[in-house]
Amino acid sequence: MQIETTVVLIGAGFSGIMLGAQLVKAGVRDFKILETASGFGGTWYWNRYPGASCVSLYCYLPLLEDTGYMPEMKYSSGTEILKYCERMGEHFGLYERAIFETGAKEFRWDETSHVWCGTTDRGDTITTKFLVSCGGSPFNHPQLPAIEGIAHFKGREFHTSRWDYDFTGGDPRGNDFNLHKLENKVVGIVGTGATAIQIIPHLGKHSKHLYVFQRTPSAVDVRNNVPTDPAWWKEVTAQKGWQYEQDEEYNRFLATITSPAPPDKSAKKKQLLVDDGFIISVREMFDTMEKNSKDGQLSLGKRREIADFRLMERLRHRVEDIVEDKKTAEMLKPWYDLFCKRPQYSDYFLQTFNRPNVTLVDTAVSKGIERITEKGIVVSGLEYPLDVIVWSTGFSTTALGLEPKFNYKVLGRSGLTVKQKCDANGGYATFLGLVTSDFPNYFMFGHAQAAVSVNFPSVYTVEARWIGYVIAEALSMGCKTVECTRETEEAWTEEILRASRINTEYLMSCTPGTFNAEGDIEKFTKLKRSQNYGGGLLKYRDIVDAYIKEGELNGFHISM
Structure with missing residues (x-):
């Protein structure tokens, strides 16, 4: 043509x-x-x-x-x-x-x-x-890690962005995530970033056994997803230009936490339509920084550092409160500043590790996955036999x-x-x-x-x-x-x-x-x-x- x-x-x-x-x-x-x-x-x-x-x-x-x-x-x-x-x-x-x-x-x-x-x-x-x-x-552009033997695995494998529903069961067009075809499968998912956090609860629910291979734990806070109230929506969207205005306020509020200037006190009081997890996290840091501002000996940078630590400490305690196995809980605790990695929000991810068929494999000891074999994944000298590998390893960016x-x-x-x-x-x-x-x-x-x-x-x-x-x-x-x-x-x-x-x-x-x-x-x-x-x-x-x-x-x- x-x-x-x-x-x-x-x-x-x-x-x-x-x-x-x-x-x-x-x-x-x-x-x-x-x-x-x-x-x-x-x-x-x-x-x-x-x-x-x-x-x-x-x-x-x-x-x-x-x-x-x-x-x-x-x-x-x-x-x-x-x-x-x-x-x-x-x-x-x-x-x-x-x-x-x-x-x-x-x-x-x-x-x-x-x-x-x-x-x-x-x-x-x-x-x-x-x-x-x-x-x-x-x-x-899906990315696969450069792991020794990655081409040797004889089981089923796919990247999360190319999910194989014919193999797992389910139908995304109808929000059907009943992965019933995995009920007799041992599944390994590599990664615990944003995508994996959304997937793991479903894999844990339907797999015979799920191994989660983690390099670095994510900082995971409450998500609290709820249906939109039509009456509320009609009210907040009545004024022309509402989306432009809300988008501006959203980005302005988030920008203040990394600004070299002190946080805008009026910004944290605004009730945004887009009051999501990021906004809530930043607002929590603002509150801590404002309390610490009374101490004239603390610089702005030091106040941010303290606010960040206290927020992350709360998230680490959240892991302890939810995850029953203490060893697993320790491996899931994020020990870094909040914005070193993208913060995550889920009401089901941490809870999944209380299932008897879910095992967290921390690859930090061996500095990552050692190699892939025909049968599975090797970490710290131990081979984990798998039927399926799901690569939640991000994108080339x-x-x-x-x-x-x-x-x-x-x-x-x-x-x-x-x-x-x-x-x-x-x-x-x-x-x-x-x-x-x-x-x-x-x-x-x-x-x-x-x-x-x-x-x-x-x-x-x-x-x-x-x-x-x-x-x-x-x-x-x-x-x-x-x-x-x-x-x-x-x-x-x-x-x-x-x-x-x-x-x-x-x-x-x-x-x-x-x-x-x-x-x-x-x-x-x-x-x-x-x-x-x-x-x-x-x-x-x-x-x-x-x-x-x-x-x-x-x-x-x-x-x-």
């Missing part, structure tokens, strides 16, 4: 949907969405593991004011989120523009025609004026920010990828993390040199608004090309480095994980140019809003 269009969006997850909605609102109708999957959803299309759920509250689902949708629960399930993605696709007329089960293979800039020429994995050829990589989520990583090639001028171009010019460089020189009419969602938030859709909302504005403005002006200048991207990179809030010494004192590149100081240092914008999401949003208000395409070289 030969396709000619004005804009191609690669990816139909949140960022692709939100940009599609933005283009429709701006009057840009001629665009296509390429998607490898057979429907909308992105991360939530692939991650259908048992118990999948978001960790932020009502600001997680974007465009609620547009769709008029009321979430079913305080925390939306993966099933609901996937259905909501489909609802957004229908609401904005995106299905008629989507080309599913079709992955981009390569797009190359044609200097003569001033278009992007692409191919797909189904043999299609595409020409488009504008190209957008909408693979902003860091949860699209770091919390610092990551250069774009796609399953296709985008080749700009001189036939170079973004990474190759940046490497040849002294390192990663963009404007706002969304455009880069030598790549005319090309945009990319992501977090490298852009903002980051606990709530990822908050970031995509801002990015979609800016990309949509630039495309619509360029079309209205009749531009052949818009291309970020070298001066613009270098100025923004200097701002990234100037505004950096990365505390290398602190992060390297944390246990290895995504926040510190697994403790690899050399790798951590190399990522500095591609780190997140240190000014925070709200300041980043202010920069974007000011840019749009100016009504110009400043920072671009424009050809007419």
Whole structure:
């Protein structure tokens, strides 16, 4: 098939949907969405593991004011989120523009025609004026650990993001997590991070025996998920712009805990619609810091340290109160600062270790899993025979920010990828993390040199608004090309480095994980140019809003 269009969006997850909605609102109708999957959803299309759920509250689902949708629960399930993605696709007329089960293979800039020429994995050829990589989520590239013998296991195995319901039983479309086919299976799950904490209660309930292989325990607090009250929802969403306002308050409140300034006392008193676990944790730290402020001898940093310790001590006591076996409880206690790792919230995870068919295997003694055999997993010289291995080992990303990583090639001028171009010019460089020189009419969602938030859709909302504005403005002006200048991207990179809030010494004192590149100081240092914008999401949003208000395409070289 030969396709000619004005804009191609690669990816139909949140960022692709939100940009599609933005283009429709701006009057840009001629665009296509390429998607490898057979429907909308992105991360939530692939991650259908048992118990999948978001960790932020009502600001997680974007465009609620547009769709008029009321979430079913305080925390939306993966099933609901996937259905909501489909609802957004229908609401904005995106299905008629989507080309599913079709992955981009390569797009190359044609200097003569001033278009992007692409191919797909189904043999299609595409020409488009504008190209957008909408693979902003860091949860699209499953990661397996480099463990000796990982290819030798003879039983069944799969990554959590590619859950095998045919093997385990259950049906995610109906929120059916009755994994009855595991009742005679010995299961091993590797990892105790955010995903595993949601899965383990289901595996523990249905497996003959479950071995949980843990490297570092998570800090787990109460979740308290409840249905949404329709009367309450109607009241809090009555005012136009409520989601924008709540999203702002949410991100402002969370930002204050890492700000070099003392915490805003008025912020902690606000009753947020999105009063989730993160907010509750931060509010608890605020309370402790405020009490300690009466001691004039304590610095702000020391007060934060004390507040963090007391919160973590409460979470360690929570483990003791819930987990009956004292040895298991000790292994589940998190001994690090709260924000060394992403805090977790569950009402069922710790309780699962009271089941007689669940065993926690702490790999810390042997510094991780030693090796995989044909029969199972070896830790500290002991082999654990398994029928199934579930890899809950995350994704290829770091919390610092990551250069774009796609399953296709985008080749700009001189036939170079973004990474190759940046490497040849002294390192990663963009404007706002969304455009880069030598790549005319090309945009990319992501977090490298852009903002980051606990709530990822908050970031995509801002990015979609800016990309949509630039495309619509360029079309209205009749531009052949818009291309970020070298001066613009270098100025923004200097701002990234100037505004950096990365505390290398602190992060390297944390246990290895995504926040510190697994403790690899050399790798951590190399990522500095591609780190997140240190000014925070709200300041980043202010920069974007000011840019749009100016009504110009400043920072671009424009050809007419």
